[in-house]
Amino acid sequence: MAIFRCNQCGYLREVPNQHIGKKVKCPVCQKVTPIYDTLALVKKLLEKYFSMQKEFLRLQKSLPATKISDDINKRGMDIFNTTAMTEQQQYQPILDWFKNKHIQLNVDEDAVDTTGFFDEVAVKLGDNYDLLKVVSDKIKHIQKKGYTNVTLYLSNYNQPEAALINEFCQELYEYAFVAKCFINRSQNKIHLTLQTAQPIVNFFNGEWLEWFAFMKLLAFCHERQMSFAGLRSFHIQFPNNDKNELDTFFLINGVMPIFVECKSGEFRPFIDKYVKLRKRLKMDKKQFFMLVLGLSDEQMQGLTRMFDISFVNEKTFVEQVSVSIVKQVSASIK
Incomplete structure (x- = not known):
């Protein structure tokens, strides 16, 4: 069988071989698209996939975060008892990411020291x-x-x-x-x-949720042997001297930012603040999260539709991060 795949809307179906090479309108979006020999199309897609995979691995090896994250990913490394995250080499990719946006960082290395409890x-x-x-x-x-x-x-x-x-x-x-x-x-x-x-006192007043978000993302990256950089509870300063405190920020594979703002109490008065911050940082909505403790599934879905940030709770935010990463990787090989 031959295959019809619309490059515009993604519509896909099998058609008889006698139609190979013909151009027809997509029944969904009306875009004129050629019909392909299935084997030839699969071969081209695999060639493209393996070429991009090779390039991805090459770039991944050149990332400045790799050495530290590789050290953390080694067997026997206890992410709950290490000072590795406090080394500037670990979070340098984050410094560079913000520097490219002309934003200065004030890093508190104690905030990522996991040798305490x-x-x-x-x-x-x-x-x-x-x-x-x-x-x-x-x-x-x-x-x-x-x-x-x-x-x-x-x-x-x-x-x-x-x-x-x-x-x-x-x-x-x-x-x-x-x-x-x-x-x-x-x-x-x-x-x-x-x-x-x-x-x-600060811990029980809400800081524990920041630690929770940071450690869950750290464990997520560690378990999947990903290259990453991560910071918690640090301050940024824009060129006009505007300042913000960021709860949790990770940079995956040197290119994909993940931001998590943690709220253990009232969150509604802060929504517009973080909508504006997301736009100012030019981050994708699907990578910019407000983690609200105890938020129901219905609230998460409704609030995410209403506002230009993603809402999650303590049970769902790691899953949502994984979905964002999978979509990012999938988009890169299309």
Whole structure:
């Protein structure tokens, strides 16, 4: 069989061999398109694909981020306990990307140092947020009131849920996120004395979501052995001295930017700010995300249609990033 493929709308169908070489109108968009010999067309497409794949690998090897990301991708490298992300060679491609737009960066290298425990606790909380929010929300609420004691009641949870809450609270104590943790098994309660150190207060006040987004994207790149550069919680300055703080920014394969703004509370007043920032950075909507904690699927879809940025929640944003990368790669080989 021969094949008809419209180069304008992508319409595809098989036709009898006697039509090879003829030009006909596409039944969908009316674009005049030739009918191809299937084997000849497949051969040309494969040649083009392998040629572009070869060029992609060549360019990938020349990227300045490759050495650091290759080091991170080595077996045995613990992304939850490394200073590799703090090296300028790691984030130099991001500096260059912004420099090309005449934008200066103020990088806080401590914000990407994973030798502490902020990253582990953030991922544990984010991966189990539906359940563990009873802990984080209570801590945040009590912190704002200026108190230091929290009591969690476990009688309304089944055994696996109570065990996970218990385990999380003990980890908080082990990593000094709380000053004390007492488990009253007879009354099925957990008593926490809060840590008043400012970094811990900031963590529960929303910074944990930034750590969660950063580590999930870092793990995504690491697991797929991708070349990447990444930064968290840094400031940019435009030529007219306008300043913005960016929560999470990755540059995939040296060319594809991914931006994630994290909101653990009210987000609506900030939508227009980030719509304008996306346009100013000249980024694709599908690569510019507002991660809103607890946002429903219906809200994500509706808000993404309404505004020129993409809305995701803690469960979907990595999947959406992967979709963007696949589409980018697919577009490059068309």
